[in-house]
Amino acid sequence: MDMSLVFISLACLVTGFSKFSIGGMGLIILPLTMLAFPGPEALGVIIPLYLLTDFIAVLTYRKNVNWRVLAKLLPFGALGVIGGTYVLGNIDPHTFMTILGILIFTLLGMSIWLDYHPLPVFTNRYAASVAGALCGFVGVLANAAGPLMGLFLLEQKMDKSAYVATRVWAFLTLNIMKLVGLISLGLINTETLQASASGLPALFIGMFIGYKVFARISAEQLKLIVRGAISLSAAHMLFFKSSN
Template sequence: MEPSTIFILLACFITGISKFSVGGMGMVILPLMMLVFPGPEALAVIVPLYCLTDMVAISTYRKNINWGLLIKLLPLCAVGVLGGAIMLKGIDTQLFITVVGITILLLLLLSFWLDYFPLPVFTNKYAVWIAGPVVGFISMVANAAGPLMGLFLLEQKMEKQAFVSTRCWFFMTTNLLKLIALASIGLINIDTIEMSLVGIPALLLGMWIGYLIVDRLPQRQFKILVRIAISISALNLLFLKGK
């Protein structure tokens, strides 16, 4: 098996597990895929697979969705996705690598900060006007908006079922918007579709294993491992600059 195929399968396997994991695991996926596709094409391989996992997720979480919040949030998120797509169109590969690496490291530092200090901006009544575009942009460019969106939803004081369901439906819609945006700027092509198809078995396996074991793992230790993987991945991207 070629190394490129191994990295694709590993990224897809983690994609499957991430649907059942603590926040932040998704930040490992794009750097892994960029070992095969070092430019924005990596997103074109990942996003269709995210749409598939989202379909499974929303079939499970169909109740207590906060539609009022989604109606406010999604148009603003679409603005962020559009801004990200404009940035990605024709972006230099090395610049993309650097942007993704720095973005992921900054989000990782933010996650450490939030372990000890709150972020008042997401408790403000106008938070939706900030969260929507920012989450859409970061999701489009770096595939790393999960922790920020989780933080925003936590501040809405929803009960657990509503939190999970609303999050699932938000990301399904966001990933569909990203899919349309990637296709419109020509990043989705036969090669990326073939690579997405190659990864489906690993994706399904990851979802199954994640469902079976992640809840049994100690969350603190698992979170530490995820953060270590994120750090290595982001630093590797910055190290690749100029190669």
């Protein structure tokens, strides 16, 4: 069996599951893809698949979207995508991911602390703009916007359905922007699209599993699982960085 197909299929399985359930698993997906497709072209394999799942997810979770939060996030998200596209390939990814991993662990600790010591940190007028810009920027460079988006949205005190609906709409918009940037850099081409297509069966299986799992978890379980995925992502940044 072609091991490249196995790794791409595993990445697609996790992608489908993540998009239809908990999110925040981008740095689990990227290393799997890079085992089959080393280098930044791995992003060119992932983003078209993200867009496909985003389109299906927004049709599935089209109700209870928090448009007010999106309106604050997305303009700054666009600026972050532009900045991330500009620096892609011109920065040491190991240093960047180390700094980002520390930042995510810090934000995660702050989020847990705020459960017991409420402060208007994630709800002040600047929080959405900072979160949007960071999500756009790190989403392009490291496929790591999920943990940051999860932290921000968890603190907006939305119910479970509003959390997922708002998240999928945010990522649909950001991933369309990322697609344009990756095409301009030549990271999406015939070869990467063929690799994306090879993982479609696993992608749909993951979407189905994620949808069924999501229907059975509570809001508190959702928060616990999202934070677990965030911790895994940050740990990967710090301790399991790719050699690319």
